[in-house]
Amino acid sequence: MRFAYPDSVTPPLLDVRSLRVRHHLPLDDGGHRLGAPAPDGVDVVVEPGEVVLLLGPSGCGKSTLALAANGLVPQVVGADVGGSVHVGGQDVARSRPPLLTADVAMVFQDPDAQVVTGSVLDEVCFAPENLCLPVADVLARAETALRQVGLWERREDDPAVLSGGGRQRLALACALATDARLLVLDEPTANLDPAGVEEVYAVLRSVAAAGGRGVLLVEHDLDAAVEIADRVVVLDDAGHVATTGPVREVLAGRAELLAELGVWLPTATLAALRLRAAGVAVDRLPLTPAELATVLAGAPSLPAPSPPEPHPPAVLHRPQLPPSAAGDRPAPPVITVEHLTVRRGATTAVDDVSLAVDRGDFLALVGGNGAGKTTLAQVVAGVLRPRRRAVTGTVRVAGLDPRRADPADLTTAVGFVFQNPEHQFVTGRVDDELAHGLRVRGVPDAEVAARVDDVLERFGLADLRDRHPFWLSGGQKRRLSVGTAIVCRPEVLVLDEPTYGQDRERAVELLDLLTTLHDGGTTVVVVSHDMQLVAEHATRVVALADGRVLADGPPAVVLGDDRVLAAAGLRTPPLARATRALPDPAWRAVTRLADLPAPGLATVGA
Amino acid sequence: MTTAAVVDTVAPTGEPATAGPRPGGLGDLRTYNPLVKILGPVPVMVFLVTTRDVLTPALVALAAIAVLAVMGRLRPRVLVAVALGALALCLVMTFSFGLLTDPATVQDTTLLATVGGFDVWSGALATGLATAVRTVALLMLVLLGGLTTSGADFVRALTQQARLPYRIGYAALAALRFVPRFSHELEVIRGAHRVRGVAPGRGPFAAVRRQAGYVVPLLAGGIRHAERVSLAMDARGFGAHPRRTDRVTAPFRVCDVVLLVSFWAGGAGCAVLAALLR
Numbered sequence: 001m002r003f004a005y006p007d008s009v010t011p012p013l014l015d016v017r018s019l020r021v022r023h024h025l026p027l028d029d030g031g032h033r034l035g036a037p038a039p040d041g042v043d044v045v046v047e048p049g050e051v052v053l054l055l056g057p058s059g060c061g062k063s064t065l066a067l068a069a070n071g072l073v074p075q076v077v078g079a080d081v082g083g084s085v086h087v088g089g090q091d092v093a094r095s096r097p098p099l100l101t102a103d104v105a106m107v108f109q110d111p112d113a114q115v116v117t118g119s120v121l122d123e124v125c126f127a128p129e130n131l132c133l134p135v136a137d138v139l140a141r142a143e144t145a146l147r148q149v150g151l152w153e154r155r156e157d158d159p160a161v162l163s164g165g166g167r168q169r170l171a172l173a174c175a176l177a178t179d180a181r182l183l184v185l186d187e188p189t190a191n192l193d194p195a196g197v198e199e200v201y202a203v204l205r206s207v208a209a210a211g212g213r214g215v216l217l218v219e220h221d222l223d224a225a226v227e228i229a230d231r232v233v234v235l236d237d238a239g240h241v242a243t244t245g246p247v248r249e250v251l252a253g254r255a256e257l258l259a260e261l262g263v264w265l266p267t268a269t270l271a272a273l274r275l276r277a278a279g280v281a282v283d284r285l286p287l288t289p290a291e292l293a294t295v296l297a298g299a300p301s302l303p304a305p306s307p308p309e310p311h312p313p314a315v316l317h318r319p320q321l322p323p324s325a326a327g328d329r330p331a332p333p334v335i336t337v338e339h340l341t342v343r344r345g346a347t348t349a350v351d352d353v354s355l356a357v358d359r360g361d362f363l364a365l366v367g368g369n370g371a372g373k374t375t376l377a378q379v380v381a382g383v384l385r386p387r388r389r390a391v392t393g394t395v396r397v398a399g400l401d402p403r404r405a406d407p408a409d410l411t412t413a414v415g416f417v418f419q420n421p422e423h424q425f426v427t428g429r430v431d432d433e434l435a436h437g438l439r440v441r442g443v444p445d446a447e448v449a450a451r452v453d454d455v456l457e458r459f460g461l462a463d464l465r466d467r468h469p470f471w472l473s474g475g476q477k478r479r480l481s482v483g484t485a486i487v488c489r490p491e492v493l494v495l496d497e498p499t500y501g502q503d504r505e506r507a508v509e510l511l512d513l514l515t516t517l518h519d520g521g522t523t524v525v526v527v528s529h530d531m532q533l534v535a536e537h538a539t540r541v542v543a544l545a546d547g548r549v550l551a552d553g554p555p556a557v558v559l560g561d562d563r564v565l566a567a568a569g570l571r572t573p574p575l576a577r578a579t580r581a582l583p584d585p586a587w588r589a590v591t592r593l594a595d596l597p598a599p600g601l602a603t604v605g606a
Numbered sequence: 607m608t609t610a611a612v613v614d615t616v617a618p619t620g621e622p623a624t625a626g627p628r629p630g631g632l633g634d635l636r637t638y639n640p641l642v643k644i645l646g647p648v649p650v651m652v653f654l655v656t657t658r659d660v661l662t663p664a665l666v667a668l669a670a671i672a673v674l675a676v677m678g679r680l681r682p683r684v685l686v687a688v689a690l691g692a693l694a695l696c697l698v699m700t701f702s703f704g705l706l707t708d709p710a711t712v713q714d715t716t717l718l719a720t721v722g723g724f725d726v727w728s729g730a731l732a733t734g735l736a737t738a739v740r741t742v743a744l745l746m747l748v749l750l751g752g753l754t755t756s757g758a759d760f761v762r763a764l765t766q767q768a769r770l771p772y773r774i775g776y777a778a779l780a781a782l783r784f785v786p787r788f789s790h791e792l793e794v795i796r797g798a799h800r801v802r803g804v805a806p807g808r809g810p811f812a813a814v815r816r817q818a819g820y821v822v823p824l825l826a827g828g829i830r831h832a833e834r835v836s837l838a839m840d841a842r843g844f845g846a847h848p849r850r851t852d853r854v855t856a857p858f859r860v861c862d863v864v865l866l867v868s869f870w871a872g873g874a875g876c877a878v879l880a881a882l883l884r
Contacts, residue, residue, distance in 0.1 A: 067837070070841060072837055072840060072841065076836070076837060076840055077837075096846070097840045097841060098840055098842075098843045098844055098846035099843075099846050101841065101842060101843030101846060102843075104841075105841070105842075106837075106838070106841040108834065108837065108838055110834055112787065112831075113831055113834035113835050113838060114834075114835070114838040115783060115835075116776070116779070116780045116783070116835070116838070116839055116842075116844075117758070117779070118756075118757075118758055118779075118783070122758070125853055126842055126844075127842035127843050128851070129850045129851040129852075129853055130842060130843035130844050130845075130847070130850050130851075131843050131847075131851075132847050132849065132850060132851050133851055134851070135851060135853050138851055160786070171838075174842060178842065178843070378797065381801065382800075382801050383794075383797035383798065383800075383801050384797055385800075407800060407801055407802065407803035408803055410801060411801070411802070411803065416801055418794070418798055420794075420827070422823050422826055422827065423791075423794055423795050423798040423823055424798040424799070424802060425823065426799055426802055426804045426819055436802065436803075437802060437803065440802075440803035441803075470822070470826055484802070
């Protein structure tokens with residue numbers, strides 16, 4: 001929706017010029033030192049009707065730039081700022097963030113941290129009320145915004161009872177109710193399950209289609225974002241603009257550069273790059289599963305896909321087994337869950353679940369928010385010890401009952417890695433953190449030192465051994481939390497959403513680590529709703545919905561079943577979406593990048 | 607979509623809606639001004655503190671429970687819990703205060719029994735009962751407002767009538783919403799520390815060491831959460847202007863004045879009745 005006047009008169013919705021931000025990092029004496037500049041000399045312009053996608057590795061300053069759009073950086077979050085930021089022609093530095101609400105609306109990553117009031121309607125009215133609009137206008141805006149995100153019928157509800165996707169749609173409604181023409185979205189779907197991501201993007205599509213508004217979108221889930229984005233700005237590690245341009249030109253044309261920077265690429269693009277390397281002629285790199293499907297269907301001849309690994313490959317990795325047990329009888333499962341029911345308050349979180357996990361499995365527990373997967377994993381690992389009357393059924397892990405076992409014995413049987421690594425840190429130094437589990441078990445000091453050094457070395461934490469765990473970076477915290485679990489050499493490693501809110505580089509790093517451990521014989525159980533990750537790494541998938549097991553089998557089977565995925569609040573992984581319509585049955589079974597007929601592109605393949 | 611049509615579905619008059627549900631009209635304590643309900647009984651409470659007999663606070667407590675029962679629109683379970691809780695508190699305090707009273711002051715009363723070396727004097731029990739009933743009466747007066755007012759309504763009344771800056775009131779409301787999140791986070795941290803074998807064992811020392819370990823992760827998470835919420839509030843114009851639109855008003859009406867006077871009259875009535883009955 002362009003205005004009639006010439007472009008030179010209409011200022012852009014957002015005009016960022018040579019922005020350079022150095023955060024104030026607090027020092028013990030109350031002063032501060034300056035962080036490395038990020039972003040550093042960045043120009044970004046958002047015009048009406050345009051969706052601009054901002055990409056870059058973690059630490060490049062994407063979120064900082066988003067917060068600078070209404071002056072939260074530097075006015076609320078302390079920083080030294082160079083360059084200029086204008087919204088709708090106004091200099092942000094000459095205003096205050098609350099006063100800019102009518103020009104810039106924001107949606108942040110964590111839906112929980114954006115709820116201020118006790119009802120959906122009050123929440124949407126909050127911003128217009130702060131802007132001192134008349135009551136009738138407040139209500140009119142609230143209704144329009146709530147209808148646009150599909151929450152009008154739920155206006156009386158407490159935001160806490162909405163799903164994650166519902167709360168993030170509410171945050172979007174709150175942004176729309178400000179009537180600001182610029183929307184700034186900072187990783188709006190990073191904390192959501194696939195159904196929630198879909199809900200949020202359905203709303204964003206309608207906002208983009210309506211025109212008039214401009215959107216600055218920071219997002220790492222490109223499979224969802226490419227469909228609505230018009231232009232892309234990519235930042236590098238140092239916070240400079242690495243490349244910028246129309247979305248297809250950048251993502252398809254400069255895919256190798258992006259992969260090098262550690263930026264996610266759409267799965268369809270990755271797949272096409274692999275195919276191209278294998279000799280398949282791909283003229284135009286696809287960005288979406290639908291485009292990839294067209295490429296595959298149009299290719300004159302497709303080579304046979306790599307034969308999928310035999311499932312389960314558990315037979316390949318069965319170390320530490322006494323020879324007698326490896327004979328004619330199969331080894332007993334390392335985790336046995338029988339008719340487990342767990343109630344939490346009035347709800348039944350886990351409902352009559354029976355499950356046997358073999359040694360060497362790489363099991364993925366998948367399902368939407370509230371499906372009971374975290375509860376199940378926590379009960380198995382002994383993290384959650386429900387009261388006797390809240391639980392029925394039995395759980396055995398490596399012969400132990402996790403509800404009763406002594407923590408020292410339990411850490412040898414099963415290690416648990418929490419979604420938030422900070423929750424499990426119990427000491428003030430990185431090396432003490434690793435040694436703690438061993439000392440509790442009474443391991444001799446010399447051996448403790450040797451094993452701690454070994455893990456520090458393997459996880460790249462040796463230089464940080466005397467740091468406080470809370471002062472590590474996000475990726476380092478994650479590595480340390482995995483380290484504390486595996487230093488006790490557990491037979492089973494359970495991880496709760498290990499890639500939640502992480503960028504591609506960190507996620508790949510973690511998954512490589514897990515694959516190494518799995519190859520070494522550790523049984524790995526991952527709770528996740530990242531479907532492509534599950535498809536790439538798991539040997540077995542258990543889908544949960546409403547606390548019940550919906551499906552259990554190899555990834556190709558479970559992830560290929562649309563009905564199961566829909567019932568579990570999940571979506572078909574992007575690659576499977578592209579291959580399902582192909583005539584060749586071998587190709588229809590392809591769900592993993594590793595299944596594609598190509599040896600190389602190790603730097604690109606996740 | 608026209609403004610008129612929208613307003614029609616939300617507030618038919620287009621006027622600011624009034625606080626709280628109003629199904630019961632004047633007979634519903636929830637519809638009255640929160641300041642009247644919460645601050646109105648204060649003079650009665652001050653008077654109660656000065657009494658020494660049993661009858662006056664007992665009458666006040668009974669009257670307060672009666673008002674709660676008739677006008678509070680509480681769920682029956684809550685009402686029963688309040689009544690039984692009051693009774694239990696009364697019994698426990700009577701005996702514990704009775705045992706703790708200095709025997710020298712009640713030497714002229716009857717010795718009722720000796721329990722485990724403690725003498726139970728009738729005078730001591732009477733003093734204990736008076737203290738207990740007074741406490742229960744104070745509690746009931748607090749519950750009059752406490753059980754019939756939502757936090758949001760109280761903050762509205764404070765900002766609209768008591769001229770409390772809305773930034774303070776709404777910041778406090780937002781902080782209240784942290785509580786369920788923190789209790790969940792604490793549960794996870796406890797589980798995490800337990801599986802890592804932190805300070806196992808029983809007894810107060812192990813318990814204190816365990817609790818101390820929860821503080822750092824809980825605070826780190828809490829501060830981060832609070833920072834995020836405050837960024838979200840700033841981005842939604844919180845604090846842009848000295849005032850904000852009151853979509854929902856907490857009116858101070860004639861019936862609120864009547865209620866206020868009734869509180870005082872009720873308190874005085876109880877005192878007079880107690881004097882007559884004595």
